[in-house]
Amino acid sequence: RAARVRVQHLLRRAGLLRPDARLHRRRRQGDPMFLEPYWMRHAEASAVVVSGWHRMSYRATDGLFQSVELKRCIRRLHRAVGNAVADDKQIVFATGSMQLINALVYALSPDSNSGSTANVVATTPYYPAYRTQIVLFDSREYKWAGNTSMWAKASGNSTTKEDVIEFVTSPNNPDALLHQPVVVGSSAILDHAYFWPHFTHIPAPSDADVMLFTTSKLSGHASSRFGWALIRDEKVAKRVNDYIMQNTMGVSRDTQLRMLAIFKTILANLHGKEDIFAFGHDVMRTKWRKLSAVVSRSRRISLQNIPPQYCTYFDKIRDPSPAYAWVKCEREEDSDCSDVLLKAKIITRSGVWNDASSRYTRISLIKSQDDFDLLLERITEFVDAELTAA
Numbered sequence: 327r328a329a330r331v332r333v334q335h336l337l338r339r340a341g342l343l344r345p346d347a348r349l350h351r352r353r354r355q356g357d358p359m360f361l362e363p364y365w366m367r368h369a370e371a372s373a374v375v376v377s378g379w380h381r382m383s384y385r386a387t388d389g390l391f392q393s394v395e396l397k398r399c400i401r402r403l404h405r406a407v408g409n410a411v412a413d414d415k416q417i418v419f420a421t422g423s424m425q426l427i428n429a430l431v432y433a434l435s436p437d438s439n440s441g442s443t444a445n446v447v448a449t450t451p452y453y454p455a456y457r458t459q460i461v462l463f464d465s466r467e468y469k470w471a472g473n474t475s476m477w478a479k480a481s482g483n484s485t486t487k488e489d490v491i492e493f494v495t496s497p498n499n500p501d502a503l504l505h506q507p508v509v510v511g512s513s514a515i516l517d518h519a520y521f522w523p524h525f526t527h528i529p530a531p532s533d534a535d536v537m538l539f540t541t542s543k544l545s546g547h548a549s550s551r552f553g554w555a556l557i558r559d560e561k562v563a564k565r566v567n568d569y570i571m572q573n574t575m576g577v578s579r580d581t582q583l584r585m586l587a588i589f590k591t592i593l594a595n596l597h598g599k600e601d602i603f604a605f606g607h608d609v610m611r612t613k614w615r616k617l618s619a620v621v622s623r624s625r626r627i628s629l630q631n632i633p634p635q636y637c638t639y640f641d642k643i644r645d646p647s648p649a650y651a652w653v654k655c656e657r658e659e660d661s662d663c664s665d666v667l668l669k670a671k672i673i674t675r676s677g678v679w680n681d682a683s684s685r686y687t688r689i690s691l692i693k694s695q696d697d698f699d700l701l702l703e704r705i706t707e708f709v710d711a712e713l714t715a716a
């Protein structure tokens with residue numbers, strides 16, 4: 327312990343232990359800084375030193391650009407957590423799962439010679455990057471086609487659509503609900519960025535054909551820009567690989583090395599005293615409990631309802647611990663909920679971003695404890711003011 331304290335002291339003096347949380351209090355809404363204290367406790371075990379002559383080649387241990395050892399770790403992690411069936415899938419690394427959004431749509435779209443165009447859809451409220459990327463990269467093979475409801479409506483509740491690529495975020499960003507594809511026959515991309523036990527119960531391992539994960543929300547290392555896809559079909563995986571080859575020639579090997587240290591630390595502590603998911607769940611459920619208690623006194627704003635659920639990872643019924651609060655303004659005149667809260671000095675992201683009504687807005691709960699404490703103070707003042715006026 328003395329050695330650990332000394333290492334931390336030296337790192338802090340060298341400016342290497344300055345908590346990132348202080349650097350950006352206001353903007354990056356989805357920044358997962360709540361895990362910073364966990365990594366401060368594991369500073370040594372997760373540290374990586376890279377000499378100048380290390381890892382200089384384009385090539386990694388698979389002969390291309392992916393570390394074989396890192397792939398092994400990812401499979402072990404999914405097996406141990408029980409959140410995805412990875413053993414029969416191809417793994418493709420990317421620069422954040424952000425890079426995989428367009429890469430997967432490209433890979434699942436019809437061949438450019440076929441003359442048909444895939445329609446890319448998601449269910450409102452959805453993560454806005456699906457729309458913004460597909461609109462930006464607009465191509466002959468695929469186009470953004472909006473909300474799934476339009477496709478499901480075509481023939482009653484569901485319809486068969488082969489040329490539909492559907493993004494399914496489960497649990498969802500922004501409202502934390504678990505989702506399944508709604509357009510029957512579509513190629514579904516299951517974005518499981520938040521499908522880890524600190525954010526949600528794990529009912530069973532996901533076994534979809536195409537699944538998307540990111541370390542940003544698993545370990546909190548958004549800075550490393552590391553994501554991966556699990557893909558059943560070899561041809562689809564090859565097309566994703568081709569895209570990554572053309573686009574970035576693979577993920578930075580520095581990042582892969584850091585990820586190895588991070589994942590190994592996570593694996594070594596699963597189900598022990600220092601389990602990252604137990605830590606993360608505890609932090610997040612405490613935040614949710616405090617926020618819910620304050621908001622339950624209000625008639626002006628409300629939160630999404632998430633019941634406690636049985637989780638296979640913890641083997642018990644667990645309290646809700648969502649990454650985001652999806653706030654609704656209940657009063658007729660509060661039609662721009664984000665603006666209403668901004669006037670109370672609370673920064674949120676309007677539901678308009680998610681193609682939902684401006685009556686909704688998203689509060690990020692994954693930021694640092696400091697940020698949350700300030701948020702709770704301001705929400706409490708907001709609710710108190712409402713009650714005093716009543």
Ligand code: PMP
Pocket residue numbers: 356421422423424425453495499517519539540541542548551552553
């Ligand atoms: N998918 C979802 C649902 C997300 O919320 C995010 C990050 N906010 C991402 C993908 C992208 O994550 P990253 O690029 O950091 O891996």
